[in-house]
Amino acid sequence: MRSKLALAGLMVAAAASLAPAPVPPMKNPVPLRPFPRSAPPVPHIPPPLSEIAPSDADGAVPLPRPRPQAAPDGLANLGVPSIGAGPEPQPLTPCFLALTAEIGVAEPAPPIALPNSCDALDVVKLSAVNLDRRRLTLTPPALLRCPMAGALANWMRTDVAAIAQTFGAPLKGFDNYESFECRGRNRIAGAKTSEHGKANALDIRAVLLEDGRRVELTDPEVPKEFRDSMRASACDRFATVLGPGSDGYHESHIHVDLAERRNNYKLCQWDVRVLVIPLPRPRPAEAPPREEL
Numbered sequence: 001m002r003s004k005l006a007l008a009g010l011m012v013a014a015a016a017s018l019a020p021a022p023v024p025p026m027k028n029p030v031p032l033r034p035f036p037r038s039a040p041p042v043p044h045i046p047p048p049l050s051e052i053a054p055s056d057a058d059g060a061v062p063l064p065r066p067r068p069q070a071a072p073d074g075l076a077n078l079g080v081p082s083i084g085a086g087p088e089p090q091p092l093t094p095c096f097l098a099l100t101a102e103i104g105v106a107e108p109a110p111p112i113a114l115p116n117s118c119d120a121l122d123v124v125k126l127s128a129v130n131l132d133r134r135r136l137t138l139t140p141p142a143l144l145r146c147p148m149a150g151a152l153a154n155w156m157r158t159d160v161a162a163i164a165q166t167f168g169a170p171l172k173g174f175d176n177y178e179s180f181e182c183r184g185r186n187r188i189a190g191a192k193t194s195e196h197g198k199a200n201a202l203d204i205r206a207v208l209l210e211d212g213r214r215v216e217l218t219d220p221e222v223p224k225e226f227r228d229s230m231r232a233s234a235c236d237r238f239a240t241v242l243g244p245g246s247d248g249y250h251e252s253h254i255h256v257d258l259a260e261r262r263n264n265y266k267l268c269q270w271d272v273r274v275l276v277i278p279l280p281r282p283r284p285a286e287a288p289p290r291e292e293l
């Protein structure tokens with residue numbers, strides 16, 4: 001009996017020791033901080049816009065960074081492995097890192113390596129361009145080489161948004177008619193691979209405004225001043241601009257690309273057409289006198 005009482009006493013004592021003891025208030029409480037889940041993030045300093053793509057030389061926009069002397073031509077200096085290097089994740093290139101969230105909404109895409117010389121490294125899917133607190137969309141998102149995406153972002157942010165203000169409504173974005181597509185030029189079988197097959201070109205049909213308006217770039221009823229300004233800025237920024245009057249394949253859209261040519265030769269072929277209103281035929285001399293009504 002005594003031993004049972006002693007055992008019960010021990011159990012009560014043990015239970016008491018397991019119960020949470022009241023915690024006295026701290027004299028100098030330390031504010032709680034969230035526990036870091038991983039290493040602290042490295043602060044990101046957005047590079048200047050000029051590092052993304054060429055810009056105009058009128059002094060309003062900074063000039064592109066000079067190419068390092070030892071850098072080879074093309075994309076090889078962007079630090080991406082050659083096609084067929086394996087399924088390893090592709091390193092982020094300087095161009096992609098320069099395409100910050102301040103500038104646009106882009107995500108890296110796998111390199112393109114298809115037959116018929118359809119290939120491209122440093123490919124991104126660009127879905128929007130950011131300007132101040134607004135988002136200028138590409139509908140649908142464009143699959144482009146990063147330098148082409150950067151040139152497009154610069155053009156939209158710097159030029160197109162300002163030119164579109166003539167309509168009294170903010171720019172909403174571009175109608176993306178086509179970006180990457182593996183095909184020959186002008187869809188002709190056996191023709192030289194189009195810059196679209198290199199993810200280096202974009203076709204645009206219309207500028208979209210926030211108020212819902214859609215402004216066709218090749219519509220002769222759209223104010224000529226707007227289309228003249230769009231033509232001038234596009235030809236300034238891109239290596240190739242094709243529109244109505246170029247080759248018969250660009251009557252309903254504008255093509256822009258960054259094709260590399262000897263001596264940086266540029267092609268700017270876009271006839272900004274005006275609406276021709278047919279005049280009434282002259283009244284024949286033998287016609288009877290007009291009746292007064």
Ligand SMILES: [Zn+2]
Nearest residue numbers: 201202203255
């Ligand atoms: Zn095109």
